[in-house]
Amino acid sequence: MSDVFDPEVAADAARGIGSAGPLGFRVGARTFTYHVEAGSVRVDAGLVAEGTIVAISEAAWSDLIGQDRTFVNLYLAGELEFEQGDFSDLLDWDPVLKFLHAGIPIFDPGRADLGEVDLSRTFTLDDTDAEMRAFLITAGFLHVRGVFGRDEIATLNCEVDRLAAEARPGDDRSWWATDSDGQERLCRLVYVGLYSLMVGELEGDPRLARLGRLLDPELRMAPDRMEGTAALIKVPGPTTGLSNIPWHQDCGMGGHSTCCPAAGVGIQLTGSSAETGNLLVVPGSHGQSLNYDWEKRWPSAPVVAVDTEPGDVTVHIQDLMHASPKPTGTGGRRTLYVTFFPPTLWDHIGPGEAFNDLVRNRTAETSALGSARKPH
Ligand SMILES: [Fe+2]
Missing domain, CATH: 3.30.1050.10 (SCP2 sterol-binding domain)
Structure with missing residues (x-):
């Protein structure tokens, strides 16, 4: 022994x-x-x-x-x-x-000193990198208002409409959920920058680079792996599949050693609220692992709903505990996610590869995990 x-x-x-x-x-x-x-x-x-x-x-x-x-x-x-x-x-x-x-610590809400942080604070591009970085490092997320103009967002929405019309279940470029009528509904487009010139150009936008690299200037985008740029589309009502994602960390499928810390940058194409399906985060939970029943163990742990307007941008550190719950109303939130990864990613993940390959188009298998723990 x-x-x-x-x-x-x-x-x-x-x-x-x-x-x-x-x-x-x-x-x-x-x-x-x-x-x-x-x-x-x-x-x-x-x-x-x-x-x-x-x-x-x-x-x-x-x-x-x-x-x-x-x-x-x-x-x-x-x-x-x-x-x-x-x-x-x-x-x-x-x-x-x-x-x-x-050595990954187990979640303790007291580990992050949130006492001096106004968790409802939002930023604009006029704020300094140092201010935004300080908030991001402490809270694990950031909400920046008015990064993109209304015309830019309208154009991007038209492009998502076009790509959504072309998507088909099983095309390996999209995720689908089943609604309460048994209909398959598009809930995510992936590798969007590879199929859209407009989104491909957007991936070079200096506003995204600035926000995506606040955490670490070495981080960079991976348009051809890890599902590249993804357009999330929230389906209303009850669904099965992966439209509504319960509490998770983005390294929950693996890759913590090579992907963390990464920064997920979300361009809000519609804005978001509880009614349309918003982003929920547990501030200060990044860099730690959380028990599946963390809500019971830490009932007073803070949870922030990041409600946004079209053109806002959110940033979240990918191992922050977060969720994309069922819309309470009409649904339809659209967010274009661009992720900035550490250079180590390229040593381990090749073109077209992603940890989510294990769940995309595999609703039956992921459902088999049961209610104890859902995939990410
Ligand atoms: Fe996520």
């Missing part, structure tokens, strides 16, 4: 575990089990009868502890074999393993 973790780190990790039992792995010929014991996490050789047991390949284990792939990713790819237990047994352990293996 052996302790392999710093005792203080292991004790901190143990606090993230609820009532979860031991979690064992069979990785090639090796077997080992994580336990909580006496307020600490330890890992022992071998498996135990009462524990969850997951068999995965050496390569998948390496990807998991290297933060290249997540449990959700491996599950959807069919690379987790449950000898005992099921996917729900991994939920409590997930942030604990991330902390033990990569």
Whole structure:
């Protein structure tokens, strides 16, 4: 039996575990089990009868502890074999393993000092980079008003109309959801800059570069991978599929080691509100992992609804906890998302590749995750 973790780190990790039992792995010929014991996490050789047991390949284990792939990713790819237990047994352990293996802290609303920050504050391009950067680094998001003019937004909306009319289910350039009448409804266009000259030119706009690189001047756009520039279109009413996205971090499908911190820049083509489907964020949650039941664990954690006007731009750090909930009214919010990634992305993700390849056009598989945890 052996302790392999710093005792203080292991004790901190143990606090993230609820009532979860031991979690064992069979990785090639090796077997080992994580336990909580006496307020600490330890890992022992071998498996135990009462524990969850997951068999995965050496390569998948390496990807998991290297933060290249997540449990959700491996599950959807069919690379987790449950000898005992099921996917729900991994939920409590997930942030604990991330902390033990990569030092990613488990969410604590007190970690970010939001006391001096007015979370309803908005900015304009007349504000300085230093002011906007300071807010973004602390809160994990930013709302900049009036970045694009009405004529520019009207033109972009016409272009999205044109591309939406051409999209078809299964074309691998779009996401679809099923509405309450059983009709397939377009909810996202991806790689838009590759199919639209206008959007391709927009990707070179200095306003986007300025906001996308506030976090780090090394970040850059990836028009030909990670789904490039994407147009999100919120479908009204109840839907199945991926029109309404529950709480998630954008590295939830994997790629934390190569994609974080990235900055998602959202050009608001319609403006947004609860009625049309807005962006919700948990300020200060970036750079941490969150338990699937974080809302229960931290009922007083702040949540901000980022309501916008056409032409506004939002920025969110991609591992900020955020959601795109069901519109309470007519729906129809349109946002054009351009993402700025660290240079390490290009070492690992080739043209046409994206972690979301595992969910695009795979509604049935993603639904199989059940209510315990939704994909991202
Ligand atoms: Fe997201």
